[in-house]
Amino acid sequence: xxxxxxxxxxxxxxxxxxxxxxxxxxxxxxxxxxxxxxxxxxxxxxxxxxxxxxxxxxxxxxxxxxxxxxxxxxxxxxxxxxxxxxxxxxxxxxxxxxxxxxxxxxxxxxxxxxxxxxxxxxxxxxxxxxxxxxxxxxxxxxxxxxxxxxxxxxxxxxxxxxxxxxxxxxxxxxxxxxxxxxxxxxxxxxxxxxxxxxxxxxxxxxxxxxxxxxxxxxxxxxxxxxxxxxxxxxxxxxxxxxxxxxxxxxxxxxx
Amino acid sequence: xxxxxxxxxxxxxxxxxxxxxxxxxxxxxxxxxxxxxxxxxxxxxxxxxxxxxxxxxxxxxxxxxxxxxxxxxxxxxxxxxxxxxxxxxxxxxxxxxxxxxxxxxxxxxxxxxxxxxxxxxxxxxxxxxxxxxxxxxxxxxxxxxxxxxxxxxxxxxxxxxxxxxxxxxxxxxxxxxxxxxxxxxxxxxxxxxxxxxxxxxxxxxxxxxxxxxxxxxxxxxxxxxxxxxxxxxxxxxxxxxxxxxxxxxxxxxxxxxxxxxxxxxxxxxxxxxxxxxxxxxxxxxxxxxxxxxxxxxxxxxxxxxxxxxxxxxxxxxxxxxxxxxxxxxxxxxxxxxxxxxxxxxxxxx
Numbered sequence: 202x203x204x205x206x207x208x209x210x211x212x213x214x215x216x217x218x219x220x221x222x223x224x225x226x227x228x229x230x231x232x233x234x235x236x237x238x239x240x241x242x243x244x245x246x247x248x249x250x251x252x253x254x255x256x257x258x259x260x261x262x263x264x265x266x267x268x269x270x271x272x273x274x275x276x277x278x279x280x281x282x283x284x285x286x287x288x289x290x291x292x293x294x295x296x297x298x299x300x301x302x303x304x305x306x307x308x309x310x311x312x313x314x315x316x317x318x319x320x321x322x323x324x325x326x327x328x329x330x331x332x333x334x335x336x337x338x339x340x341x342x343x344x345x346x347x348x349x350x351x352x353x354x355x356x357x358x359x360x361x362x363x364x365x366x367x368x369x370x371x372x373x374x375x376x377x378x379x380x381x382x383x384x385x386x387x388x389x390x391x392x393x394x395x396x397x398x399x400x401x402x403x404x405x406x407x408x409x410x411x412x413x414x415x416x417x418x419x420x421x422x423x424x425x426x427x428x429x430x431x432x433x434x435x436x437x438x439x440x441x442x443x444x445x446x447x448x449x450x451x452x453x454x455x456x
Numbered sequence: 457x458x459x460x461x462x463x464x465x466x467x468x469x470x471x472x473x474x475x476x477x478x479x480x481x482x483x484x485x486x487x488x489x490x491x492x493x494x495x496x497x498x499x500x501x502x503x504x505x506x507x508x509x510x511x512x513x514x515x516x517x518x519x520x521x522x523x524x525x526x527x528x529x530x531x532x533x534x535x536x537x538x539x540x541x542x543x544x545x546x547x548x549x550x551x552x553x554x555x556x557x558x559x560x561x562x563x564x565x566x567x568x569x570x571x572x573x574x575x576x577x578x579x580x581x582x583x584x585x586x587x588x589x590x591x592x593x594x595x596x597x598x599x600x601x602x603x604x605x606x607x608x609x610x611x612x613x614x615x616x617x618x619x620x621x622x623x624x625x626x627x628x629x630x631x632x633x634x635x636x637x638x639x640x641x642x643x644x645x646x647x648x649x650x651x652x653x654x655x656x657x658x659x660x661x662x663x664x665x666x667x668x669x670x671x672x673x674x675x676x677x678x679x680x681x682x683x684x685x686x687x688x689x690x691x692x693x694x695x696x697x698x699x700x701x702x703x704x705x706x707x708x709x710x711x712x713x714x715x716x717x718x719x720x721x722x723x724x725x726x727x728x729x730x731x732x733x734x735x736x737x738x739x740x741x742x743x744x745x746x747x748x749x750x751x752x753x754x755x756x757x758x759x760x761x762x763x764x765x766x767x768x769x770x771x772x773x774x775x776x777x778x779x780x781x782x783x784x785x786x787x788x789x790x791x792x793x794x795x796x797x798x799x800x801x802x803x804x805x
Contacts (some may be wrong), residue, residue: 259651292657302652306670316656319666368656 208235209268210372210404211256211294216265216276218251225251227428229265233372236402240415240436243425244451249408252425253374256406257294258287269293270371292320295365299377301357303349309360310336310345316368328367335363339393355386359393366397373397375407387411394418410455416440424448514721521722524713528726531706532734538619538705539688542626546687547680549631554638555664568635575632581693583629588621588697618697630687634680641676642668677749681742685735692731706730 211233218226225248233239241249254260255276256267262276272290274283304312313332317323323331336342339359341352349357358378365373375394379387391414397403398418409415415422416436423433424447432445440456443449487495549571556568575583595614599607616624645668653663695708704712706727714723 257655259654288657288659291655294655296652296655298648298652298655300648302646302648304649304652304667304671315666319662320657364656 209233210235210237210270211406212266212268213252213256214266214268216252216255216267217263218248218255218260218276219263225428226255226262229428229430231423231430231433233404233406235371235404237420238398238405238407238418240419240422241406241408241425242410242412242415242422242451242455243431247425248428249425250376253296253376253406253408256374257291257296259296288320292368293371295368295370295373297358297361297365297373297375297378299380301349301354301361301381303357303361303364305348305350307349308346309341309349309352312349312360313363313367316364321368332363332367335366336360338366338396339363340389353386354382355389358382358390362390362393362397372404372406375405375409377408377410379409379411412440412452412456424451511721517719517722520717520719521726524717524719524723525726527713528706528709528723529730531704531709531727532730534619534699534703534705535688535691535730535734538622538626538691538694539684542623542630542687542691543680543684545623545627546630546634546683549627550634550638553631553635554642557635557639558642572632572635575629580625580629580690581696584621584625584693584697587625587628588616588618591616591621617703618694618699619703621697622691622694622699626687626690630683634683637679637683638672638676641672641674644675645671674749678742678746681738681745685738685742688734688738689731692727 209232211231213229213231216226216229217224225246227248229248229252231239241252243249251260255262256269258267258274261279265276267274267276267290269290270293272286272293274286274290279287303309304315307315310329310332313335314325314328317328317331318325333342333345336345339362341356341359341363344352344356344360349360352360362373362378378394379390382390391411394405394407395414395418398405407414407419419436421433422436422439424431424439424445426447432439432443432448439448440452443452553568553571556564557572559565559568592615595610598614599610602610649667649671650663653667658666691705692707694705695711699708701709701712707724710723710727711720714720717723
């Protein structure tokens with residue numbers, strides 16, 4: 202595979218997740234290597250978002266093991282020790298949400314500084330410097346003191362990316378980052394994500410339906426179907442040579 | 457011409473003469489020229505005059521009032537003192553209570569459930585008597601079971617002065633009601649905010665202090681102001697605990713004085729005026745506070761939820777109060793701003 206040097210950043214082992222009687226994840230195994238961009242796609246309800254949310258324990262996996270950058274957690278129970286580990290894991294895995302979820306009572310720069318200052322005890326001065334740098338990186342240096350509610354959806358999502366980056370994560374998890382955006386705003390967010398991959402060599406897991414982005418940026422794609430990974434491989438294989446009728450049907454529908 | 461109504465649509469009722477119709481028309485014309493507020497003031501004035509006449513006929517002793525009103529009015533300080541301390545106590549209890557009500561921990565949930573159920577389910581006056589009269593009895597008997605430093609301590613903390621008992625009772629009672637206000641306020645902050653905080657690695661405490669509670673305050677503050685105003689009136693119940701004169705509220709002062717001189721009407725009217733003035737003043741400030749904190753942002757911060765919230769409330773996007781006037785605004789486009797609905801039925805005139 203291209204774009205990584207073999208070091209495993211995310212390791213998912215036999216993860217199951219049920220909501221009541223509904224089994225959303227039915228045994229997921231995967232490894233994501235450093236610098237790799239993995240695009241996860243599939244129908245809604247196929248479990249792709251749930252997997253992402255299980256990786257940073259916003260959902261508790263019913264069973265299975267998740268390891269991010271050496272922090273290893275077993276699903277199914279929550280002890281005090283486990284909760285501390287979950288926080289350690291979350292610091293290493295930046296999350297970008299479909300609905301941005303910026304903090305509306307803070308300015309843009311305060312949103313970006315919040316994680317480092319509150320969670321990592323970074324001195325405010327240093328956090329601000331880093332925050333401004335990150336805002337510049339996502340093209341919003343001039344919006345630092347703006348309230349996020351005055352920004353467009355695309356701008357808000359770019360701030361959300363900067364906020365996640367401020368924790369200096371080992372992996373970035375994108376949960377349908379462009380699905381809530383107006384069509385004309387999608388491009389600017391994808392451009393930022395692309396620059397993360399190409400300039401920063403950030404390890405990324407992206408749940409998205411943006412197949413253009415996947416073709417261009419992904420090292421690997423995974424097709425989720427009814428709670429399992431039905432097919433995975435480099436974009437070229439899935440787009441052009443898939444033998445799987447389910448993958449074929451889905452890609453024909455979205456392309 | 458005079459038999460025909462010059463008005464539009466409705467003619468004079470049958471049986472009325474043309475002259476009456478003309479008079480009515482002129483009155484209506486005249487009435488239209490008077491501003492609504494002036495009419496309102498006139499209504500109030502008439503009500504006061506009617507009462508003045510009644511009291512005059514009932515040999516209302518204005519001289520006695522002039523001589524004694526200061527004594528009653530001085531009780532206002534007691535009212536304010538007790539209310540201010542009690543509202544702080546109630547806010548602390550409501551914060552804890554609401555976090556308990558929202559907790560998955562069975563102890564926290566159970567304790568807060570018992571607390572709110574009991575203090576909302578029993579009359580305030582009963583609670584006050586329990587704390588003032590029944591608690592010392594429990595304390596005295598309980599103290600016998602223990603040895604001295606503890607025995608002494610139990611007796612001291614269970615024997616409360618009327619004012620202390622009042623503060624404890626009001627705090628507990630209002631804290632229970634305000635628990636629901638706080639709970640609703642916390643729940644009004646979208647789940648996405650909580651998840652974003654957790655995803656950054658925040659602890660529960662950090663999440664609450666930095667992200668959830670600051671946003672919940674917008675919803676919590678206006679009704680808390682209402683509770684404060686209601687509490688000021690309920691301080692009058694402390695009269696029944698029989699505080700010393702210095703620590704007596706206007707109502708107790710009025711009853712003492714009124715009974716002694718058989719001037720109950722005069723004395724109680726002064727007391728009523730005290731509470732009325734207090735609530736009027738604080739309602740005025742509360743309205744100001746309400747419009748200030750009520751101007752808000754869209755919770756959740758996303759384009760889609762903004763649009764959803766907007767359509768739910770029937771408020772057009774981009775109607776952002778003062779926020780809209782900040783110069784140098786970027787494209788507010790997808791985000792949109794609305795004013796949060798202020799949860800207070802008295803807001804509309």
